[in-house]
Amino acid sequence: MSDHLDSPxxxxxxKGDDSASVGPPMGDPKxxxxxLFAFLKPDxxxxxxxxxxxxxxxNVNPLAPALANEFESGAEYLIKVDTDKDAIExxxxxxxxxxxxxxxxxxxxERTDAAGSTVVISNAPVSFGxxxxxxxxxxxxxxxxLRSDPFFFDLxxxxxxxxxxxxxxxxxKNVFAIVLEVPNRALGRTPATTSMxxxxxxxxxxxxxxxxxxxxxxxxTVFNHGVDKNIFNNLEPSxxxxxxxxxxxxxxxxFANTLSALGGSPALANVLLxxxxxxxxxxxxxxxxxxGRRLRDDVIGxxxxxxxxxxxxxxxxxxxxxxxxxxxxxxxxH
Amino acid sequence: MNPxxxxxxxxxxxxxxxxxxxxxxLPLSGVLEWTSQGTLKFRAVTGLPRNPLPTYASFVVEGxxxxxxxxxxxxxxLYAGAPQAMSNILFPGTARTIRVTxxxxxxxxxxxxxxxDVQDALTARxxxxxxIVIDTSQKVAHADFLGTAVVLQVL
Numbered sequence: 067m068s069d070h071l072d073s074p075x076x077x078x079x080x081k082g083d084d085s086a087s088v089g090p091p092m093g094d095p096k097x098x099x100x101x102l103f104a105f106l107k108p109d110x111x112x113x114x115x116x117x118x119x120x121x122x123x124x125n126v127n128p129l130a131p132a133l134a135n136e137f138e139s140g141a142e143y144l145i146k147v148d149t150d151k152d153a154i155e156x157x158x159x160x161x162x163x164x165x166x167x168x169x170x171x172x173x174x175x176e177r178t179d180a181a182g183s184t185v186v187i188s189n190a191p192v193s194f195g196x197x198x199x200x201x202x203x204x205x206x207x208x209x210x211x212l213r214s215d216p217f218f219f220d221l222x223x224x225x226x227x228x229x230x231x232x233x234x235x236x237x238x239k240n241v242f243a244i245v246l247e248v249p250n251r252a253l254g255r256t257p258a259t260t261s262m263x264x265x266x267x268x269x270x271x272x273x274x275x276x277x278x279x280x281x282x283x284x285x286x287t288v289f290n291h292g293v294d295k296n297i298f299n300n301l302e303p304s305x306x307x308x309x310x311x312x313x314x315x316x317x318x319x320x321f322a323n324t325l326s327a328l329g330g331s332p333a334l335a336n337v338l339l340x341x342x343x344x345x346x347x348x349x350x351x352x353x354x355x356x357x358g359r360r361l362r363d364d365v366i367g368x369x370x371x372x373x374x375x376x377x378x379x380x381x382x383x384x385x386x387x388x389x390x391x392x393x394x395x396x397x398x399x400h
Numbered sequence: 401m402n403p404x405x406x407x408x409x410x411x412x413x414x415x416x417x418x419x420x421x422x423x424x425x426l427p428l429s430g431v432l433e434w435t436s437q438g439t440l441k442f443r444a445v446t447g448l449p450r451n452p453l454p455t456y457a458s459f460v461v462e463g464x465x466x467x468x469x470x471x472x473x474x475x476x477x478l479y480a481g482a483p484q485a486m487s488n489i490l491f492p493g494t495a496r497t498i499r500v501t502x503x504x505x506x507x508x509x510x511x512x513x514x515x516x517d518v519q520d521a522l523t524a525r526x527x528x529x530x531x532i533v534i535d536t537s538q539k540v541a542h543a544d545f546l547g548t549a550v551v552l553q554v555l
Contacts, residue, residue: 071456071480071489095489133489222494222523225448225457225478226546232523239492291454292482327452 070100070128070217072278072286072295095133097141097266099280100125100241101217102343104262105351105360107247108391118250119205120347121395122159123216123361124264126278127242130212134242136171137163137192137210142267142274143244149254151261153303153340156180157254161210161244169194173201173210173244177252186252196398207247209394215239216361216389216396217283220381230381237386238400245394250347257349261342263303276300281343283353283365288373289321289338303340330373361389361396438468440510442534444541444552447482455482457491461532461543461552465500465512472500474514474532476543496521498530508537523547 103123110119122145127134137143142162146155160176175187190201193211201208221235253260263281267274278299280286290298294311301309301317311320318339322332345351345358353363362385370378388397443462447455458481463474478494481487498514505511512532519528525547533542534554541552 071487129489129492132492222491222546224453226548227449227453229546229548231525232546235491235493287456288454292484295454296485324452324454 069278069280069284069286070221071095071098072299094138094268094277095127095129096136096138096242097143097268097277098126098128099264099266099278100128100215101283102145102262102264102280102359103216103361104343104345104358106347106358118347119247120250120253120345121393122246122248122262123394123396124161124244124246125213125215125217125241125396126244126266128215128239130240130242131194135194135212136166137173137242138268139163139165139171140269141277142265144265144267145246145262146265147253147260147262148303148342149256149260151259153261153306153342157252159246159248161208161246163192163210166192173208175206175208175246179254198394198398200393205247205249205252207245207393209243209245211242212240212399213243213245213394214386214388214397214399215241216386218364218383218386219366220383223381228378230383234383234386240399241396243394243396245396247393253345253347257346260346261344263342276302279303279341281341282338282369283359284369285338285341288369289324290317291320294320298341303342306340325373328373329377330375334372361385438466440465440467440472440534442541442554444534444543444554445483445486446550446552448478448545448550450550457481458483458486459545459550459552461541463498463500465503465510467503467505467510470500470502472503472512474498474500474512474530476545478545493521496526496530498532508535510534510536 105121107119107121124143124145142160145159147157148154149156158178162174164172171192173190173192176183176185186206187201187203187208190208191199193199198209215236217236218234219236220230220232222232223230263279265279266277268277286295286298306317309317311317318335321335321338325332325334344356349357351358351360353359353365354368367380389395441464445458445460448457448459458479460477463472465472476496478491479486480489496516498516500512500514502513514530516528522528523546539554541554
């Protein structure tokens with residue numbers, strides 16, 4: 067639920083005589099982003115590998131494989147990197163997948179910047195079982211496939227009005243993970259002004275259209291009401307400051323209203339938007355310091371404390387114990 | 401934070417912003433029909449969590465009850481998505497099947513008593529003995545979600 071199932075179905079927006087359907091056309095879990103992680107490679111430089119690497123993890127498909135057991139071929143799974151604080155991507159890691167044939171599917175990673183595009187990983191097998199199939203090409207590594215969902219949260223407690231007594235809903239859940247190891251030089255040369263977000267795009271009537279997006283944890287789930295969840299997913303971060311909700315107010319004002327209702331500071335809305343994950347790879351990763359996100363970072367505790375101004379500080383759920391200390395870091399699937 | 405503190409927190413928080421609270425009020429839907437004399441079929445829905453939090457899921461209570469015999473089956477389910485955009489994705493571990501054991505009717509109220517036979521599914525705060533009250537004049541149903549009382553709307 068970092069952003070699991072944040073807009074599971076399409077919603078029809080009507081304005082005057084016009085109407086449009088926004089959101090996943092089929093509520094497709096294969097492109098429903100659950101979380102984005104970005105952290106320094108923990109064992110960097112310790113085993114003769116190239117120093118200065120980061121791990122980028124884009125997870126999709128909540129409750130996998132119950133709802134879907136593959137990546138969507140024809141969709142784009144994107145990690146967009148902004149290097150100069152304008153909330154517009156300067157570098158994009160684009161991950162795509164072949165159609166699944168039998169029990170085989172392969173992935174491909176392309177890095178694009180102003181100088182052009184380069185395929186950095188190709189023909190990488192997707193893992194559907196417990197074994198993590200890792201593809202290495204030069205300084206890049208890719209894992210794509212079924213893993214234990216690293217997110218931890220008392221989801222039922224959230225649904226039950228913050229009654230956090232139910233334990234970790236995600237303790238036995240899986241996702242489809244895309245884990246990239248990249249050299250930090252591939253993230254640009256300006257760590258202090260680097261940020262990122264994840265985006266999925268799906269093919270609709272022969273055209274790729276925006277589907278889901280996630281940066282910080284649970285933003286869409288906690289702040290946006292009803293159809294605004296779908297509208298928000300369709301926006302790019304550079305639009306966050308000025309875009310309007312279905313009620314005709316800005317998302318910034320809407321966030322401020324929700325923050326006020328939860329006892330938090332409305333001024334925090336201008337920190338939360340644009341919704342991007344700051345990632346200064348020259349400093350230690352720590353979500354509490356608004357710098358990247360590790361698997362074990364208690365994003366819910368941090369977020370609860372912020373948005374309620376200390377009124378709530380925990381959901382009483384600790385990090386999972388199945389994280390790996392090596393690539394691909396997310397635990398074996400359940 | 402204990403449950404009392406939590407409730408007070410939410411109560412205070414809800415007073416903090418009428419606008420946000422209004423935005424969180426979502427349309428509800430359901431069905432209530434008499435399929436034959438003495439048989440009630442109903443469906444009631446509400447969005448959760450409640451104000452001032454955005455609705456994330458739809459809690460559905462539905463069933464068919466033989467009012468004369470005081471028997472029937474009622475299910476409680478939690479689906480992803482708010483009521484106006486409810487998906488068919490059922491949250492694992494949240495479905496409950498209730499075997500109705502008696503029905504009390506008074507004026508516009510129907511009080512269904514039942515039991516959850518599969519106790520393994522229940523959380524610590526849930527009771528295997530379940531009461532669901534349907535108010536046909538107000539078109540609402542009173543039930544519990546994980547032990548917390550909620551009001552659902554029926555039509």
